[in-house]
Amino acid sequence: MIKIEVGPADFDIGAETQHVAGQGGGAIASFVGQVRDDGNLASLELEHYPAMTQKALREIAEKAVSDWTLHAVTIVHRVGKLSVGDNIVLVITGSDHRQAAIEACSFIMDKLKTVAPFWKKEIRADGAVKWIEERASDVEASEKWQR
């Protein structure tokens, strides 16, 4: 019921949604994060800590399943070099009710952004390179989940 994939490969949103829908309930929520074009971004490089990533994502997914009574959770996160418009992350939750599915999906994304050990490096069109820094708004969003 919990499916977690981390790797360079792209994902098929339709197929992944079918997979979650096939595990019961009638409410499926999903979030897709892509590389945003903010003007002169050429690409992103995503690095992670493989031994810890699986563990961290599984803990987040398990908490979501128990707190919102989900039938299924799928988390896919890409690593490596990604271009503007490419998919980065996919979260799908399946539940009996709309609110549970949507809230759980939001919870998973908020926690993923502040807990799962991924790091993004920006490569600009002019060749400038910079590691993205943590955003205070992401930390606040993560901390608001006190359930």
Added chain:
Amino acid sequence: MARSINIIYFAWVRERLGIDQEQVSLGDEIETIADVLNMLGEREAAYADIFADVEKLRFALDQDYGLSTSLIGSARELAIFPPVTGG
């Protein structure tokens, strides 16, 4: 008996140090993550620079988050990295 720990680095910590991991022997006086940072900083100035502001660093012992005050105990792996930025 001397303990040792594998230290792994990620993102700009890895780039600035120029290595992604190293095996380090720990004397009996090394109890916390902060002790490890101080020991490495005394060994090489580059470490002292990078570890100067622990607020900018995050730590994991055997793949669970810890604080600079956390005890190393019998952990086999210490990871040192910047705040995460996935998603």
